[in-house]
Amino acid sequence: MPASDYDSxxxxxxxxxxxxxxxxxxxxxxxxxxxxxxxxxFQNREFSFTLKDDIYVRYQSFTTQNELEKEMQxxxxxxxxxxxxxxxxxxxxxxxxxxxxxxxxxELVFDIDMTDYDDVRSCCSAAxxxxxxxxxxxxxxxxxxRALRDDFGFQHLLWVYSGRRGVHCWVCDEAxxxxxxxxxxxxxxxxxxxxxxxxxxxxxxLSDPIHPFIRESLVLVERYFxxxxxxxxxxxxRKESVDKVLALTPEDVRKQLQQDFQNEKKPENRWNLLxxxxxxxxxxxKKGQHFEKEIMLQYCYPRLDVNVSKGVNHLLKSPFSVxxxxxxxxxxxxxKELETFDPFAVPTISMICEELDRPRxxxxxxxxxxxxxxxxxxxxxxxxxxxxxxxxxLAKYVKCFDQFLDVMSRSWKGELLKKxxxxxxx
Amino acid sequence: xxxxxxxxxxxTNSQTELYSHPLLFYVQPPLENISLxxxxxxAVERLKLLKxxxxxxxxxxxxxxxxxxxxxxxxxxxxxxxxxxxxxxKPQSGPTEQEKRRKDHISHFILRLxxxxxxxxxxxxxxxxVDLFRYRFNALYPKQKLEFLHRNNLQYDTISVEExxxxxxxxxxxxxxxxxxxxxxxxxxxxxxxxxxDLVRSRKVYLxxxxxxxxxxxxxxxxxNDFRTxxxxxxxLTARSxxxxxxxxxxxxxxxxxxxxxxxxxxxxxxxxxxxxLEQIDSLSGKSFPLCMRQxxxxxxxxxxxxHGGRMQYGLFLKGIGLxxxxxxxxxxxxxxxxxxxxxxxxxxxxxxxxxxxGKEGKRTDYTPYSCMKVILSNAPSQGDHHGCxxxxxxxxxxxxxxxxxxxxxxxxxxxxxxxxxxxxxxxCQKYFELTHNVEEASFSLNHPNQYFIESQKVLGGGxxxxxxxxxxxxxxxxxxxxxxxxxxxxxxTQDVAEMTEELDSFFQDA
Numbered sequence: 012m013p014a015s016d017y018d019s020x021x022x023x024x025x026x027x028x029x030x031x032x033x034x035x036x037x038x039x040x041x042x043x044x045x046x047x048x049x050x051x052x053f054q055n056r057e058f059s060f061t062l063k064d065d066i067y068v069r070y071q072s073f074t075t076q077n078e079l080e081k082e083m084q085x086x087x088x089x090x091x092x093x094x095x096x097x098x099x100x101x102x103x104x105x106x107x108x109x110x111x112x113x114x115x116x117x118e119l120v121f122d123i124d125m126t127d128y129d130d131v132r133s134c135c136s137a138a139x140x141x142x143x144x145x146x147x148x149x150x151x152x153x154x155x156x157r158a159l160r161d162d163f164g165f166q167h168l169l170w171v172y173s174g175r176r177g178v179h180c181w182v183c184d185e186a187x188x189x190x191x192x193x194x195x196x197x198x199x200x201x202x203x204x205x206x207x208x209x210x211x212x213x214x215x216x217l218s219d220p221i222h223p224f225i226r227e228s229l230v231l232v233e234r235y236f237x238x239x240x241x242x243x244x245x246x247x248x249r250k251e252s253v254d255k256v257l258a259l260t261p262e263d264v265r266k267q268l269q270q271d272f273q274n275e276k277k278p279e280n281r282w283n284l285l286x287x288x289x290x291x292x293x294x295x296x297k298k299g300q301h302f303e304k305e306i307m308l309q310y311c312y313p314r315l316d317v318n319v320s321k322g323v324n325h326l327l328k329s330p331f332s333v334x335x336x337x338x339x340x341x342x343x344x345x346x347k348e349l350e351t352f353d354p355f356a357v358p359t360i361s362m363i364c365e366e367l368d369r370p371r372x373x374x375x376x377x378x379x380x381x382x383x384x385x386x387x388x389x390x391x392x393x394x395x396x397x398x399x400x401x402x403x404x405l406a407k408y409v410k411c412f413d414q415f416l417d418v419m420s421r422s423w424k425g426e427l428l429k430k431x432x433x434x435x436x437x
Numbered sequence: 438x439x440x441x442x443x444x445x446x447x448x449t450n451s452q453t454e455l456y457s458h459p460l461l462f463y464v465q466p467p468l469e470n471i472s473l474x475x476x477x478x479x480a481v482e483r484l485k486l487l488k489x490x491x492x493x494x495x496x497x498x499x500x501x502x503x504x505x506x507x508x509x510x511x512x513x514x515x516x517x518x519x520x521x522x523x524x525x526x527k528p529q530s531g532p533t534e535q536e537k538r539r540k541d542h543i544s545h546f547i548l549r550l551x552x553x554x555x556x557x558x559x560x561x562x563x564x565x566x567v568d569l570f571r572y573r574f575n576a577l578y579p580k581q582k583l584e585f586l587h588r589n590n591l592q593y594d595t596i597s598v599e600e601x602x603x604x605x606x607x608x609x610x611x612x613x614x615x616x617x618x619x620x621x622x623x624x625x626x627x628x629x630x631x632x633x634x635d636l637v638r639s640r641k642v643y644l645x646x647x648x649x650x651x652x653x654x655x656x657x658x659x660x661x662n663d664f665r666t667x668x669x670x671x672x673x674l675t676a677r678s679x680x681x682x683x684x685x686x687x688x689x690x691x692x693x694x695x696x697x698x699x700x701x702x703x704x705x706x707x708x709x710x711x712x713x714x715l716e717q718i719d720s721l722s723g724k725s726f727p728l729c730m731r732q733x734x735x736x737x738x739x740x741x742x743x744x745h746g747g748r749m750q751y752g753l754f755l756k757g758i759g760l761x762x763x764x765x766x767x768x769x770x771x772x773x774x775x776x777x778x779x780x781x782x783x784x785x786x787x788x789x790x791x792x793x794x795x796g797k798e799g800k801r802t803d804y805t806p807y808s809c810m811k812v813i814l815s816n817a818p819s820q821g822d823h824h825g826c827x828x829x830x831x832x833x834x835x836x837x838x839x840x841x842x843x844x845x846x847x848x849x850x851x852x853x854x855x856x857x858x859x860x861x862x863x864x865x866c867q868k869y870f871e872l873t874h875n876v877e878e879a880s881f882s883l884n885h886p887n888q889y890f891i892e893s894q895k896v897l898g899g900g901x902x903x904x905x906x907x908x909x910x911x912x913x914x915x916x917x918x919x920x921x922x923x924x925x926x927x928x929x930x931t932q933d934v935a936e937m938t939e940e941l942d943s944f945f946q947d948a
Contacts, residue, residue: 065785109800127820163630164647186647190631197634201644208818210732210831220610222640314820318745 017338017359023063025364026087026333032399033363034083034331035409040076041416042183043093046423048430055115057094057101059326061335062086069094069326072101089335092326096188114324116189119165119182119198122319122327123151126176130209131310133244133252138336140176140354146239148178149349151313153231155180156346158202162224167419169412170344172357174334178344179327183419185426192323199320204228204312213259215308217301229304232311237279240310247278247285256285259309260302264288330412333360342408343415363403456538459518459581460573462589462664463671467543473687476547480695482515483544487565491810492884494568498860500575508572517541518573550682551695553675558696563672567665574657586660593626593659596650601625604643604650611643612652626651626659633658704757704806704887713759715768721758725893727866727886728827728839729812730754736823741776745790746816747824750807752794757806757887762795808885809863828853828862845872 044053058079059069073079083091095114097104104112125144129136134143152170159165159182167183190198204225207214217225246252253272257265264285271284289303319325328334332341338359344352400409455465471479489511497504512518518537532540545566552562577585586592601608601620608620633649636642636658643650651659683689713721722734733751737743743751748769755765769791773783789798796803809826818825827836833854840850849872856865867883870876874896881892 065782130820161646162644164645193634194631197630197638200638201640206817206819207832208820208822208825208830209736210818210823210825210827210835212832212835220613223607223610223643224640226610317819318816 017361019335019338021361022089022333022335022338023087025360026089027084028364028367029333029360030084030087032367033403033405035400035412036076036080038409038412038416039331040079041420042412044076045183045185046420046427048185048423048426052096055097055100057097057324057326058329059092059094060086060088061090061092062088070101070104089333091329091332093329094326095324117323117325119187119190119195120320120325120327121155121180121182121199121202122173122177122316123148123155123179123313124173124177124316127314127316131244131246133246138176142353142355143243145354146235146243147311147313148354149352150232150235150239150311152178152180152344152346152349154228154313155202157227157231158224161227162201163198167415167422169330169415170346171330172339172342172344172352172354173328174332174339174341174357175337179341181327181330185422192321195323196317196321199315199317202313203315203317204308205314213305213309215305215312217305217308219300221301221304225308228312229307232307236307236311237282240307241278241282244310245278246310247272247281253281256306259306260285260288261292264292264302340405340408342405343411345407345411358404363400363405366403367399369402453535456535456542458585458588459534459538460570460577460585461538461542461545462585463542463545463668464589466546467539471543475543476688477691479540479544480547480551480691482517482540483548484695486511486515486517487548487562487569490565490568490572491561499568499571505572505576548695549672549675550679550688551692553672553679554696559669559672559676563665563668566668567661570664571657571661574660582656586656591660591663593628593656595624596627604645607643607645608650608652611650612641612655624653626653626656628659632662634662704885710759710761711764713764715760715764715771718755718768721890724897725890727889728843728869729825729866730886730890732827732839733823737772741772741774742778743824744822746818746822748787748790749794750812750824752791753804753806754886754890756794756804758890762792762797765791765795806885806887809866809883812886813862826862826866828857828865833857840869843873845869 040053043056054072054074056072057069058071058073059067060071060083061067071082073082094101095117098111098113098115099107125132125135125140125147126137128144128147132144132147134141156168156170159168159180165182165184165187169181169183171179171181173179201224205214221229240246244252246256257268260268268281268285268288272281275281275284285306286303289300292302293300319327328341330341330343333339334341338361339354339357340360340363342357400406455461490508493504493507497507516532516537518534518541548562552558574582574585596604605620608625627648627650630637630644630647630649633642633651636649636651636655637644642652642655682692718734719738722731726734730751733743733747737747737751752765752769755768760768766788769787770780770783773787774780778787792798794804812824813826813829816824818830827839831839836857837850837854840853845853849868853865853868853872856862856868863883866889867879870883870889870893871879874893876896879892881888883889883892
């Protein structure tokens, strides 16, 4: 079923169904409770909801999974944001003395938004995306995922499609959750290479020696550059875009290349000519010797919204929240299948709700009966819900989330063991 | 800091020991008796030094020769230690090294008292003290550095020869200061990246699995980090014991006074409210707005939209020149609804942030307009942004074109670009002011976009616009009217004290 079937007008009608039967509450709670290692971790977490007509309610908090579930099923939020873990219950923030209510911890988050690439993509602009520019997100995930793991030593990275035009990363390691504002901004700065606003043309400037982090990133960018930039975006095809690229080269090279390009129309060959020039330059002069690398980075390197990563109290759209404009669910991205991830194939809320109404296949019927025998009355409702999402195309994304949680739970099991050991240690 | 009971237990002997090294880590507070006179002079002079450091930090790269030279000159002029002389020869004139170190010690602790009161003050104080410490640490001889580390029990983990070999290339490529030959001879320290954020931020070290590898000559970063953490903790502790100090009526006004000195004018007092009509803004933007505001204004008019950074920078500036909340709401709404935002959306998504700016929402802080420093240093513009300082954040080529459009003479453009090249962004802006206002040499030193506006109105309006210049808010003055210190010790010197406070006042006004 095509995703275009989604109509934002019927959102209020289908949201109740989504929150009642499909939203993966138990996994969600399992995530944010972090094994209960720290006291009140879930209870002091801020949630904020966007309701109909852009009404925004901040500082919601819940003591149990059940309470969260009940509330969400009651108000059926259009959008869910997750905030920080505070010193007190966020829903009581007005009752504590001002100044003492403080954001203490949060996952280290990254927000990459396609609109930030408008000066280097020719296929779309603003909120639009297409398969041609989606490669930028793939590159961004590859580059950041590597750096966060190898350089910073983080392990529990949850990548999420935002539902429209970008991706989010939630770094969930304990060390990441405890980072100070200064540390978050240092990490974000370390990862930022593209700098400058609309008043700056050349946004990447490399200096010698090239830092290992940039080298590693370049290896990844180079893998995508020919297909993405030279073919899909055709940056060395049309005159205007060629000029834009050449503006990033040193003056003498620019003149030479302008001449050379008159006889050479094939983008790949043009790029080779440019690379030759760079190589020649490297042999002779000192300055501007990395311009071919700078061009690749300016066109492909991830562009972060530093402010989102910096603030501990900054809110970010929650996984499994619906995007009200597109109807798509904000789903975790499985990095093993990153190359084939298609944002247009991500299910919309109307799609999965319809899938629920589909008659069950014989196979499913049998399975459910089997489980029915084993379970007692109490768990019936719970397991029905589990079966519900499994019958929709949401299933594989929840499974991916489950796998992420399984890996992470090993780390907090270790924590808990350590703790109980300490207690028994007389 | 203890002012009372324990002060006499320590003999001069421990003092010589305390001041035997040129650099202090400020672990122990001074325990001696000092006169109020000294208290005040020391504090004011250190404040002057910190103020200089702040200003230099904007104009120069923090470890550049010029920066060091200027700071050295200032330290010398204020009789603070400035060069780590290895020997203790008596200088021909002025205080001895010992006396300078004592002054350094005492003045640091006095300012702790004055600057522990709010988050903002603490942040400012820590930043300047850290910069001062960096300069001094770097000036030490290698032997003194080791001695300093030893004296203060600062030990960091070094990596093994094998690890060094394995990481050889990466280490060489991560730092300017390391070459293939020197890797073998020097120590590398391995610390969690959280302890060397400045090096991480600027990618000056090799980073692997959450640890940074710091070559010995960069050890200052770790030491600084230690210094910063300790100072921050100490200030928090000091804040707790502040009530005791405040009960001393001799000190309280002085301390308040000192702590107000750092901000300079903040241009937030709204005496100008309503003096500007919305129709005037377009013409004012051409005549009296600094380039940064002219730029955001123009892009707002063109795109009928501004992203958050631009709205903050420009919105607060407009508030500072006298737009009322109602005017501001009208201004932003009328512009935004010409673009993609309809009135309804504006009221929902943007009106809140305008009211927030005026302290009518959220935690109700009445935000102050951004200073040049803030515009230059924080929240650099990224894709789609038009805020920031044009002298800092534009390509020189684009800046040149823009200046041409604004009819700055070719020779003037060259002068401006020269200043930009030397990273003197505020001076470049001042030059722009002089050129566009036909003033030979501006009589002020520019550090705030709203100051630019006021000065411009002064020049353009001749006598007519005096209202604005006299209205220039001067927060510190509110306090300066409080009675000068009246204390037994100082009684004999009332005249001197009066002179001192006068001096203090004039300093605060300059600041």
